Amino acid sequence: MEGLVVKSTGSWYKVRLSDGKIIDARSRGKLRTANSRNTNHITVGDIVEIDETGEDFSINHIQERKNYIIRKSTKLSKETHIIAANIDLAVIVTSLKEPKLKFGFIDRFLVTAQAYQIPARIVFNKTDLLNTKEKAYLEDLRAAYRNIGYESEAISVSKNEGIETIKALIEGKITLFSGTSGVGKSSLLNALNPNISAKVSHVSASNEKGQHTTTFAEMHEINPASFIIDTPGLKSFGLIDMEPEELKDYFPEMVRLSEQCKFGNCKHLNEPGCAVKPEYEESRLPIFRYENYVHFYEELKGLKP
Numbered sequence: 170m171e172g173l174v175v176k177s178t179g180s181w182y183k184v185r186l187s188d189g190k191i192i193d194a195r196s197r198g199k200l201r202t203a204n205s206r207n208t209n210h211i212t213v214g215d216i217v218e219i220d221e222t223g224e225d226f227s228i229n230h231i232q233e234r235k236n237y238i239i240r241k242s243t244k245l246s247k248e249t250h251i252i253a254a255n256i257d258l259a260v261i262v263t264s265l266k267e268p269k270l271k272f273g274f275i276d277r278f279l280v281t282a283q284a285y286q287i288p289a290r291i292v293f294n295k296t297d298l299l300n301t302k303e304k305a306y307l308e309d310l311r312a313a314y315r316n317i318g319y320e321s322e323a324i325s326v327s328k329n330e331g332i333e334t335i336k337a338l339i340e341g342k343i344t345l346f347s348g349t350s351g352v353g354k355s356s357l358l359n360a361l362n363p364n365i366s367a368k369v370s371h372v373s374a375s376n377e378k379g380q381h382t383t384t385f386a387e388m389h390e391i392n393p394a395s396f397i398i399d400t401p402g403l404k405s406f407g408l409i410d411m412e413p414e415e416l417k418d419y420f421p422e423m424v425r426l427s428e429q430c431k432f433g434n435c436k437h438l439n440e441p442g443c444a445v446k447p448e449y450e451e452s453r454l455p456i457f458r459y460e461n462y463v464h465f466y467e468e469l470k471g472l473k474p
Contacts, residue, residue, distance in 0.1 A: 170186065170219045171232075172219055174214065177213055179385075181195060182217075197229050217231050218231075253400070258287070258342050259344075259345045260290050262292045262348035263291065263352050265310075267298055274349055290338065293324070294325065296325045297325040297328045314455075318421040322335065329360065335357065345397075346398065358389060420458065422458065427445060436466070438466070
């Protein structure tokens with residue numbers, strides 16, 4: 170019997186069968202040691218094979234994943250946590266304010282999606298909170314990401330603006346939604362399908378930080394052809410499972426320029442004849458992207474034995 174994992178709660182998994190029935194299943198012990206670096210061995214989006222014994226169901230095999238998205242475990246720095254698998258589109262939901270925009274979080278997410286060859290999109294929510302100057306800044310920011318190769322949407326869930334655009338974007342796909350707490354992921358889910366009834370939190374006025382409302386990753390049906398994997402609001406998105414020297418390959422703007430570098434193994438840091446770094450220094454590319462690249466590079470170097 171085959172099924173699709175739609176929710177993981179640690180030891181139990183909710184699995185959707187081909188007839189639409191949702192069952193609760195445990196995993197067999199041998200699967201728990203399949204990859205010792207992962208804190209979770211089965212994840213939402215996995216296609217699994219199931220044994221039925223009376224009224225009990227057990228997962229005995231995980232089919233090969235076409236892709237997955239991963240991050241560093243929050244508690245175990247050398248361990249990994251697979252957020253979801255078999256994704257058609259990865260969407261990072263963010264806001265310019267309430268809570269404040271985190272460039273580092275966005276770029277970590279985009280780098281990870283790029284590394285695992287998952288198309289990615291940025292959704293800027295809460296545009297109704299922006300004044301004229303802030304709206305102009307947001308459009309400049311969207312243009313900067315567009316020039317790199319990442320499209321984005323500007324929406325206001327509270328004003329019901331841009332919802333139809335998001336519906337069209339996710340149609341016929343399994344889409345991963347991720348973002349920091351308080352950016353409006355749950356509100357957006359409810360707007361896309363009111364039957365989901367995702368719990369919504371409010372941003373603290375004192376520190377502009379959202380409160381966690383999603384505890385476990387879960388797949389929601391928007392319509393029979395479209396599904397969204399909602400993930401817990403993340404405080405951080407630690408990079409892992411890549412070498413520091415690989416990092417430049419996951420910045421599309423660097424890949425395009427690297428052919429002009431003097432040396433083929435240029436890391437775009439302080440090498441002579443680098444064609445990439447001057448583009449940032451002369452503000453022809455967003456400087457925050459280069460600053461994040463240097464920070465991520467040092468972070469990955471620190472993870473090496």
